[in-house]
Amino acid sequence: MIPAVALALGLALGLVLQPTVPEALQPYLPIAVVAALDAVFGAIRAQLDGIFDDRVFVVSFVSNVLVAALVVFLGDQLGVGGQLSTGVVVVLGIRIFTNTAAIRRHLFHA
Amino acid sequence: MSTSTRPESRIDGSMSLLVDMQVAALDPSYADAAARRAGGGVAAASGAPRGRRQVSLPLIAMLVVVGLVTGVAVAQVRRDADRGSTVRTSLVEDVRRLTRETDLLAASAAQGRQEVAAVRARALGEDAQGRAAAEQIEALELVTGGVAVRGPGLVVTLDDAPEVAPDAGSARGGQVSDGRIYDRDLQDVVNALWLAGAEAMTVNGLRLTAQTAIRSAGEAVLVDFRPLSPPYVVRAVGDVDRMEPAFVDGPTARRFQTWTSLYGLGFTISRAKDLRLPAAAAPDIRLARPEGNT
Numbered sequence: 001m002i003p004a005v006a007l008a009l010g011l012a013l014g015l016v017l018q019p020t021v022p023e024a025l026q027p028y029l030p031i032a033v034v035a036a037l038d039a040v041f042g043a044i045r046a047q048l049d050g051i052f053d054d055r056v057f058v059v060s061f062v063s064n065v066l067v068a069a070l071v072v073f074l075g076d077q078l079g080v081g082g083q084l085s086t087g088v089v090v091v092l093g094i095r096i097f098t099n100t101a102a103i104r105r106h107l108f109h110a
Numbered sequence: 111m112s113t114s115t116r117p118e119s120r121i122d123g124s125m126s127l128l129v130d131m132q133v134a135a136l137d138p139s140y141a142d143a144a145a146r147r148a149g150g151g152v153a154a155a156s157g158a159p160r161g162r163r164q165v166s167l168p169l170i171a172m173l174v175v176v177g178l179v180t181g182v183a184v185a186q187v188r189r190d191a192d193r194g195s196t197v198r199t200s201l202v203e204d205v206r207r208l209t210r211e212t213d214l215l216a217a218s219a220a221q222g223r224q225e226v227a228a229v230r231a232r233a234l235g236e237d238a239q240g241r242a243a244a245e246q247i248e249a250l251e252l253v254t255g256g257v258a259v260r261g262p263g264l265v266v267t268l269d270d271a272p273e274v275a276p277d278a279g280s281a282r283g284g285q286v287s288d289g290r291i292y293d294r295d296l297q298d299v300v301n302a303l304w305l306a307g308a309e310a311m312t313v314n315g316l317r318l319t320a321q322t323a324i325r326s327a328g329e330a331v332l333v334d335f336r337p338l339s340p341p342y343v344v345r346a347v348g349d350v351d352r353m354e355p356a357f358v359d360g361p362t363a364r365r366f367q368t369w370t371s372l373y374g375l376g377f378t379i380s381r382a383k384d385l386r387l388p389a390a391a392a393p394d395i396r397l398a399r400p401e402g403n404t
Contacts, residue, residue: 002170003169003170003173006170006171006173006174006177007173007174007176007177008177009174009177010173010174010175010176010177010178010179010180010181011177011178011180011181012177012181013174013177013178013181014177014178014179014180014181014182014183014184014185015181015184015185018182018185018189019182021182021186026186029179029182029183029186030183030187032179032183033179033180033183036175036176036179036180037176037180039137039176040173040176042135042136042137042140045135045136046136046137046140049136049140050144051140051141051143051144052140053139053140053143053144053147054166054168054169055143055168056137056139056140056142056143057169057172058168058169058172059139060137060139061172061176091131094131094132094135095131095135098131098132098135099135099136102135102136
């Protein structure tokens with residue numbers, strides 16, 4: 001419950017305040033969001049599996065976002081930023097799908 | 111990512127990316143941490159029940175950050191989309207405004223030319239030499255498109271084929287035919303009309319002069335650098351009785367008639383008793399400057 005409220009609070013803050021993102025960071029924002037979503041879904045699944053650990057969540061979230069941003073940054077330097085962004089999104093997307101499927105199995109036993 | 115839970119290396123190690131993504135979708139370190147807690151964690155086991163303990167402050171802070179990042183990203187994308195459409199709208203607005211301004215300026219230039227002509231006529235009308243000069247100017251203006259003219263003439267209308275036939279091939283004189291009128295076609299017709307004795311001509315209301323270019327940009331035909339769209343109506347003032355047979359029997363018209371029956375191009379010729387053709391835009395002055403200016 002509290003985590004959901006915290007998530008909604010952050011979402012509302014972001015939408016209402018609309019802080020300006022520095023130009024240099026803008027390309028990484030969507031990637032960071034996908035990486036963060038991956039961490040969140042992983043956390044939900046771990047919670048349902050009964051092995052959730054907040055330290056692991058924090059570490060995996062931060063490292064996910066940083067690694068995703070780093071990969072895209074490297075790609076930008078090499079001129080394949082768009083393709084690597086796609087790659088990151090595909091990999092994280094597959095993980096999100098797998099985790100949601102596991103969550104669904106937990107919740108609905110189907 | 112931890113590798114401690116990974117089984118010993120597989121034969122298809124390098125091919126297992128997709129399998130890994132499915133199997134290790136959940137960060138393996140969760141399992142590691144759970145194992146650590148279960149194994150040596152007397153403290154963890156004796157602590158508060160798991161559900162309670164997990165809602166810790168860093169977790170909440172992290173979730174707020176996740177929400178914040180998502181919200182900011184959504185807001186950013188929306189704002190960017192807004193900005194894009196704003197830019198487009200303002201560009202369209204600019205184009206419209208500048209077109210209006212151009213029209214106004216062209217109208218005022220035409221009026222200025224009329225005034226100049228009137229003043230000149232008065233000034234030249236005073237003696238015989240002046241009158242001769244005025245006549246010469248008048249004749250030259252007719253030829254150069256400097257004045258609006260009227261008179262009998264021909265109206266030739268060209269249009270794209272109603273249905274663009276994909277298999278029409280390249281039968282049209284080496285030109286790939288897709289049932290369209292191209293700049294070259296329009297040039298042919300205009301040149302044939304000049305040859306047939308036309309004295310003044312417009313294409314879709316734009317007066318042709320010796321300097322008017324008929325070109326194409328992309329798929330649009332440009333006359334005097336203005337894009338036109340079909341149908342293209344060529345109005346030519348001249349001696350109809352001489353012009354019509356010369357044009358109709360000329361190679362260009364015959365070619366177009368063939369294309370009309372083959373590809374369905376629109377091509378019609380009609381006589382007109384009284385055509386009114388506007389003056390051409392004043393020729394561009396590219397290099398000459400009034401003396402004294404740098």
